[in-house]
Amino acid sequence: MCMGDARLVNLYTGRNLRTYGSEVLVLLLTAVFYSFAFPGFLSDNGIGFLAFFALIPVFAVIRNTTWKVIPFYGFLFGFAFYMCFNYWLKTFHPLAILIVPIIKGGEMLLLFPCLKAADRWFGKLGYLFQSFIWIAYAYLSQSWFAGYPYGTLGYAVYRYLPLIQIASLTGVWGVTFLMIIPQAWAGAWLGDLVAGRAEGFGRYVRKHLVMIIVYAVLVAASLIFGFASMSYWNRQVPDRTWNVVTVQHNHDSWKGGFETYKKNFNNLRLLTLQAMQKTDDVDMVIWSETAFIPSVAWHENYTSPDADIAKLVEEFVKFGKELPVPLLTGNPEGVIDDPSLPPILEDGRWNRKDYNSVIFFENGEIKETYRKQHLVPFTEHFPYQKQMPWLYNLLLANDYNWWEKGTVPVVFKTDEGVTFSTPICFEDVFGYLTADFVRNGADVIVNMTNDSWSGAVSAEMQHLAMAVFRSVETRRTTVRGTNSGMTCVITPEGKIVDPMQPFKMGWHAYDVPVYSTESHDLTAYAQYDDWFAWVMVYVSLALLLVGGGYQIYQAVRTRSKDPSES
Numbered sequence: 001m002c003m004g005d006a007r008l009v010n011l012y013t014g015r016n017l018r019t020y021g022s023e024v025l026v027l028l029l030t031a032v033f034y035s036f037a038f039p040g041f042l043s044d045n046g047i048g049f050l051a052f053f054a055l056i057p058v059f060a061v062i063r064n065t066t067w068k069v070i071p072f073y074g075f076l077f078g079f080a081f082y083m084c085f086n087y088w089l090k091t092f093h094p095l096a097i098l099i100v101p102i103i104k105g106g107e108m109l110l111l112f113p114c115l116k117a118a119d120r121w122f123g124k125l126g127y128l129f130q131s132f133i134w135i136a137y138a139y140l141s142q143s144w145f146a147g148y149p150y151g152t153l154g155y156a157v158y159r160y161l162p163l164i165q166i167a168s169l170t171g172v173w174g175v176t177f178l179m180i181i182p183q184a185w186a187g188a189w190l191g192d193l194v195a196g197r198a199e200g201f202g203r204y205v206r207k208h209l210v211m212i213i214v215y216a217v218l219v220a221a222s223l224i225f226g227f228a229s230m231s232y233w234n235r236q237v238p239d240r241t242w243n244v245v246t247v248q249h250n251h252d253s254w255k256g257g258f259e260t261y262k263k264n265f266n267n268l269r270l271l272t273l274q275a276m277q278k279t280d281d282v283d284m285v286i287w288s289e290t291a292f293i294p295s296v297a298w299h300e301n302y303t304s305p306d307a308d309i310a311k312l313v314e315e316f317v318k319f320g321k322e323l324p325v326p327l328l329t330g331n332p333e334g335v336i337d338d339p340s341l342p343p344i345l346e347d348g349r350w351n352r353k354d355y356n357s358v359i360f361f362e363n364g365e366i367k368e369t370y371r372k373q374h375l376v377p378f379t380e381h382f383p384y385q386k387q388m389p390w391l392y393n394l395l396l397a398n399d400y401n402w403w404e405k406g407t408v409p410v411v412f413k414t415d416e417g418v419t420f421s422t423p424i425c426f427e428d429v430f431g432y433l434t435a436d437f438v439r440n441g442a443d444v445i446v447n448m449t450n451d452s453w454s455g456a457v458s459a460e461m462q463h464l465a466m467a468v469f470r471s472v473e474t475r476r477t478t479v480r481g482t483n484s485g486m487t488c489v490i491t492p493e494g495k496i497v498d499p500m501q502p503f504k505m506g507w508h509a510y511d512v513p514v515y516s517t518e519s520h521d522l523t524a525y526a527q528y529d530d531w532f533a534w535v536m537v538y539v540s541l542a543l544l545l546v547g548g549g550y551q552i553y554q555a556v557r558t559r560s561k562d563p564s565e566s
Contacts, residue, residue: 020069023061027073030057031080037156039461041087046461051156052179059130059187062116064195074112079105085151088456092379099378103146111137114544119188121547127184128211129543134180135173136540139533142430146377149429150462153179158465161494162226167472168523169225170532171431177536178222181215233475233493236520238513242418242444244284245275246481250505252452253290253330253483258308261293265316267505268292272323275507282509283416286481287329289356289425289450292316296359296366298334298352302343320361326414328481330424330448332403333357333369356380356403358422358448360412371406372424374433381405409436418514420444423470425451428478429463434470435529443516445470445478452484457502460485468494473525477513 036042037051058077065073082101089096111133118129134153142149149155154175157163166174185208192198205212249267251260272285294313304310320327333355336343341351356372375381380403413419421437421444428434428447437445447467451460464486471478471490478490485502489510500508524531 015066020065023065023069023073024076026057026061027077028080030054031077032084035081035084038085038151039458039465040085041456041458044457044461045159046156046465048157048159051153053183053186055153055180055183056187056190059115059119059127059184060191060194062112063119063188063191065116067113067116070112070116071109074108074110075105077105077112078108082151085462088454088459091455092453096379100148104141104148104151107137107141114540117544117547121551122543124207125211127188128181129540130184131177131181132536132543133540134184135177135533135536138176139173139530139537145383147430148377149466152176155462155465155469158468158494161230162223164469164472164494165226165229166222167469168229168475168525171473171525171530172466172469173530173533173536174222177532178219185211230493233491236492236515239443239516239519240418240514242283242512242514243279243281243509244286244479244512245272245279245282245507245509246286246479246487246500247271247275247291247507248288248482248484248487248500248505249291250452250484250503253288253293253450256293258306258312261309262312265292265312268329269319271505271507272327275509276325279509282325283418284326284328284414285323286446286448286479287327288481288483289330289358289448290332291329291483292331295332295334295354297357297369302336305344317366320359320366321364323361326360326362328358328360328412328422328446328448330450331357331359333359333371353404355406356424357406358424362415368410368412370410370412370422370424371408372403372427373406373409374427374430375403375405376426409433409440411437411441418444419516420446422446422448425449428470429466431470431473431525432529434474434476435526438474438476438517438522438526441517443476443514444512445474445476447478447480447482449480449482450484451482452503457485460502464488464496464499468496473523475520475523475526476515479510479512 033050034054036047037054039046061073062070079101082104083097086097086100089100114133114137115130118133119126122129138152141147142152152172154164154172157175157179164175189198189201189204198204247268249264249271251264251267268287268291275285276282294309296313296317299310299313300317320329334352335355337351337353343351345351356375358370360367360369382402409421411419411421419441421440421442423433423437423445425448428445434445449463451463454460460482464480467478467480468490471492472494475492477492480486480488480490486499487508488499489497489512491497491513492515498508498510500506
């Protein structure tokens with residue numbers, strides 16, 4: 001046994017309750033500290049620079065602790081971080097503030113053993129392989145049914161524009177990779193220091209000097225690329241300027257009833273007409289997700305038993321068709337569920353299913369509709385009714401309702417030739433969706449959002465931080481049309497332009513720069529979206545399989561050489 005192995009044995013055989021207690025405390029404090037890097041209850045904008053070193057203690061604990069507690073530590077850290085980071089979910093629903101931390105804790109329950117395996121099995125390069133695994137985890141954690149990208153490390157630095165320009169090549173994953181490598185590296189040394197087995201920091205640096213130089217070159221190249229990209233886009237003259245008015249009516253669309261629907265429509269209509277009177281050359285009016293709730297599609301095709309609602313829909317459609325400029329608004333699309341049955345069943349229920357949709361009025365007609373493709377798990381979509389009926393019924397009992405999934409990445413086109421797509425709310429936190437819209441010809445991204453229910457500016461800023469990356473990744477301007485914030489424009493280099501005051505009713509006119517596909521080639525990310533993340537997934541899987549296989553081989557070989565084991 002080598003000296004290093006002897007030190008490890010001494011460390012692990014000397015552990016006691018105090019050791020475990022201190023590790024738990026470090027993880028809990030780190031989870032809280034890490035949450036401060038993002039918009040949250042400490043700062044609406046977040047303290048982004050904390051994200052460059054906040055996770056170092058996590059890697060130190062992973063290095064020092066034992067295999068038997070590492071899954072629990074992963075769950076604890078994930079649960080604690082998301083309880084702090086997503087504190088505003090309690091406003092959405094009491095179940096949400098439990099469901100999300102439990103799910104994210106469950107994901108990290110699997111992540112932490114993989115990080116420990118990389119550290120234990122790959123020696124000097126363990127920190128590098130931990131970085132690969134972290135990116136693979138961050139991507140896979142958003143790619144299943146309950147995928148939830150909130151809290152991804154790179155999003156904390158949405159205001160560090162020179163650094164995030166590489167997202168046009170790698171997506172947010174490349175930014176996260178550059179940020180996690182030094183933390184895993186420093187965490188390994190810190191863990192040894194705490195355990196009393198650390199070599200001098202200078203010697204540690206010299207041992208890893210080649211990789212440090214390589215990393216420094218990557219960072220320098222990324223920053224050079226970032227400054228050059230920003231300079232390029234600052235000099236670009238847009239192909240055209242699209243003059244849009246966004247209307248922020250500041251009401252939670254989840255709260256309904258005829259009087260509420262009528263009040264909201266009257267406010268939206270009044271604000272729109274005010275904007276039209278005070279603004280020259282309006283090309284488009286944009287409302288928000290589900291700004292008008294009663295389904296136009298349903299009431300135009302089937303007789304409604306509610307005469308007041310039917311009259312309100314008629315009034316709204318008349319307004320949209322008579323408006324002298326195009327109107328874009330969220331409006332649920334109700335369609336017949338079972339064509340063999342009447343619209344209203346004998347028991348009084350509607351034979352109906354609904355899509356969370358956007359409708360586009362122009363020249364006296366509804367030209368096209370987009371149906372939301374990526375639904376919010378548990379609140380808009382739950383596909384496991386047969387497998388988990390207990391959870392399905394629990395969600396229904398807690399007032400959750402389901403939307404149907406759309407399947408088409410619709411690209412709208414105005415008569416003046418502007419092409420745009422409308423990711424609805426949660427959809428713009430997924431880079432692949434925006435890339436798909438741009439590949440299909442969208443020159444502008446119009447995000448339609450309802451974040452009013454959160455009651456927190458920080459929640460809206462967390463959403464906005466991710467939207468910044470969608471513009472950088474695709475080099476397309478984003479217009480955010482929200483009911484309460486953050487309504488703004490985001491330029492192709494990620495600048496946030498003229499955000500409206502959140503949780504305040506009003507309107508704003510924006511001159512939106514349009515950069516067409518004909519004039520500007522698709523970015524690497526727009527063409528291949530999450531390629532970098534997939535490379536990390538496959539590399540991580542290969543490393544864990546090879547490392548695990550080698551550990552089994554060594555164990556079998558050692559056992560065969562030890563007569564006492566026979």
